[in-house]
Amino acid sequence: MTTSGKLLLHVIFFLNICNTTFCKSLDINTLKTKNSILLNNQTFKKLGFDESQLPQENIEKFILEFFDRNIDDRFIYLGKAHYSPKSSIFLKLLNPTEESLKLTLRSENIKTDELNFFWITSDSLIRIYDIKRETPLEKRHYNNFDFAIPLELKKRDSLSIFITSKRAIGINEVSLELFEESKYKELYIKRLFGEVFLLVFGLVVSIVLTILGFIYKKPILWSIGIYLLTISLAFSTLFSFSDQFSFPSWTNLYAAKMPQFAPLTANCTCFLMLYFLSNQYSYKLKKALHLLFLFVFSLNLLNIILLLFTDSFHRYLTESFRLYTTLVILLCSFEILKFTLYTKRFYFLLALSVGLGLNIFDALVRVILNTDYPFLPLTNFTAAPFGILFLAAGGLNETRHELVTKQKAVKLVERAKSELENIRKEEIERIGRNLHDHVGNNLASALGFLSVKSTELNKVRSLLIEAINDLRFMSHNFVKDYNTSLKDNIESSVLQYDQFSKIDFSFHYYGNDALNRLKKHDQQNLLHIIQECLGNCVKHSFANEVSLQIFEDSNQIRVTIEDDGVGIKPGTSLSGIGLRNIKRRSELSKFYLNIDSTSNGVTVIIEIPI
Known part of the structure; x- marks a missing residue:
């Protein structure tokens, strides 16, 4: 039989299977071409459900009957942690080829704290792997920061996978992606290099801006630097680097809280930057903006305190996090736009439009539709880095502008000093001439009148009074009462x-x-x-x-x-x-x-x- 005939039989055979068991047939050519395959719309899910609630037999039948099919190919939404701290996912893979496949199943772990992987074989559930944020790298299959496990699919065989996702606070959400194992390792190294570069770049730029800002006493510079420093902290959480940190016990802070703690901290430092940007405006507008900034800053700070010192307000933190972050984005957008129009420094507008524009649009749509589903996939993690780069470039350009401005100011001060010195010398010369021409002549005339036999006392008195007044005028101009x-x-x-x-x-x-x-x-x-x-x-x-x-x-x-x-x-x-x-x-x-x-x-x- 020809290759096309075999492929047609495979398609017909697997369409029949999909009608009953919703089994994902692997297209090896697609996998090799696209590097990976998203499996999200090939899964079933159940919110608030874990492995302990499965029956002892007919597990797959139970899942297909009571679980909901996930129709979104971008992610698998599993609800809010305070409602469903545990949720479950079912996925079945089928290898239609005549060769065994070594694969890697990877999940985004931005919005999940723990994944438990099971195989379903002959109506039995076999636990194969657990991975948490705190799991040390050396105890993970691939010794890296990903939530990933190896899979081996024998020729013309299937694999039923049951996964439970646990979340302590925030939104519970995963995204499943399938790789060839060799390609996964190669792609991970490239991705890790990019993440480390972005993190190191952000840290270096933030430190340089902060130091230059303090050296040259420019609050806008060091506030941008501190903001970028907290953004780098947020990226260390995004890339799961912070999962390996150990936090002091008194803070009640652990890896599962970092995805909310880091953005809230960045929100607070953002207001520091906005505060100094707004100092360019009129007194009334500046005062109104400062009061608004203080109010929203206080709300974010309250969230940080609750996050650090208690576990009793998870629902409030989850519900308020998106609202406060949206407020910060809107205020930041307004302030940067106004600052750009006021100063004509358009690199801040680039940071706004590229880095925040998509996030603003996505946040507003989600608020209007009252949904937790992102309208634009991964806007926070695809657009934001560009915004940070533009903001960093703006900060560096601001540094250059401040240095040039300071140099020009020094020259202007030196020129002003020179001009004032010339003025002072000319005034001294003029005073000398006045003393000689007016006071000296008046005194000489008075002396002459006193030397004659018939002294005119009234004339002498008039000359002396005029000389005294001239001296008073000149001395009064030189006396400065600070x-x-x-x-x-x-x-x-x-x-x-x-x-x-x-x-x-x-x-x-x-x-x-x-x-x-x-x-x-x-x-x-x-x-x-x-x-x-x-x-x-x-x-x-x-x-x-x-x-x-x-x-x-x-x-x-x-x-x-x-x-x-x-x-x-x-x-x-x-x-x-x-x-x-x-x-x-x-x-x-x-x-x-x-x-x-x-x-x-x-x-x-x-x-x-x-």
């Missing part, structure tokens, strides 16, 4: 000029104290600018009145200085030391400066953004 607010210093300066000159000075302040919240160097520059303007009014304006007014709104501070003097004469140079220093100080502090002169006086406007 304990006095800027508003009070300005008011004191106006009062001094009003007392020691013939001009009537007035000061009006319309604000909410934003003036006193300016940076210190901006306050000093503004005070010097105002004093320079007032001094110019005394020396050059021939004014009767000078008005200084300060207005504040939500966006800026506006300072106006107006006099009713003769204005700046046409053709007069505006590059004198005083005006040049006013312009320099305005540029250093990024003030908007406008000087308007008419025959009726001069108006100086200074606008300061806040």
Whole structure:
């Protein structure tokens, strides 16, 4: 008979078998082509059922009658642990070939804590293998982290497998996959290498970001680093590495709790990152977000405490875990999206869309449909690594940005220091000239009047008073009271000029104290600018009145200085030391400066953004 004829007979023969016993006939060519075969939709399951409830005879018939067929090929859902801590699965394999097969049956152990494997032969149940999370590697068949057992199917033989799955807390769920044994070992090494690389990469990046963040005092950096560190902890649980850890007895923490403990810890550190990201916003929005973050953070922290110190709230933990995690994902998505739009740093948006986008969609669909079945298979474990990589890349780019920004800031500070030093030197030169030209000349004139025979005492007194006032003006500008607010210093300066000159000075302040919240160097520059303007009014304006007014709104501070003097004469140079220093100080502090002169006086406007 031809090969195609034999294959047709096999197909007809096994279709008849499948109608009665639901036996899985192995397609060896498919197994070799695809590396593995998912068996989930070839199984029967019973929630809250274990081997002790099986009858003594006609076991397969009982299973086919009372068990439910699993129709989903992605996984086998076995319920919530607090309702059904033990559940059972039945699977029958058939080898239609003329050769014996050495196979490996592997199960995902993300959402199961223990699997017990049995053979059903001649209506008897034979226990062949038990594996738990805590089972040491050296006592496992393959000495690795998988829940896997070897199978040998002789030619044209069948194998009935009964499996019980136990779960202490959370969702009980498995996924059965069949490999050729040799190929399984090869694929496991590749998968293990990828998992270790991802874990080590995450740890290295998180440690580097944390250290750089603390060195350069950038909370965004070290908070991202700590978040990625807890994500790495979650991946060590995902890859079953943490199953081999021994935890202190006082924590009441064991391997079965790690799949929930690790994500909850990551949720808490996520809020640390969100807290610092939100510091970029306005005060009201920032305060509202901080309160929201604190509330959801407290819920996650409560879950961690209950998980660590008690075993009495498993139902609450299971029911709330998905809700809190969904809230964290939504808040994280909102915050990263807003931060991206605010700062134009789109690598955070990549982390959001690739790493969290699928998870958000899946979580929302499950909440709307009120189901524990994932809408998208394994979204947490396929999309999340990419999100972490983008977030790590964003953190590294943030490090580079912060380093470049700091370097630029150092250069700006050095430039500002140089400018201020030049201004200081020019002011000293100007004071020297003023002492020589005004005070010195006045004193020399007074001395001359005293030397003549007919002394004019009134003239001498006038010259001495003018010299004393000039000295008072100059000394007042040099005295700095760091304990006095800027508003009070300005008011004191106006009062001094009003007392020691013939001009009537007035000061009006319309604000909410934003003036006193300016940076210190901006306050000093503004005070010097105002004093320079007032001094110019005394020396050059021939004014009767000078008005200084300060207005504040939500966006800026506006300072106006107006006099009713003769204005700046046409053709007069505006590059004198005083005006040049006013312009320099305005540029250093990024003030908007406008000087308007008419025959009726001069108006100086200074606008300061806040």
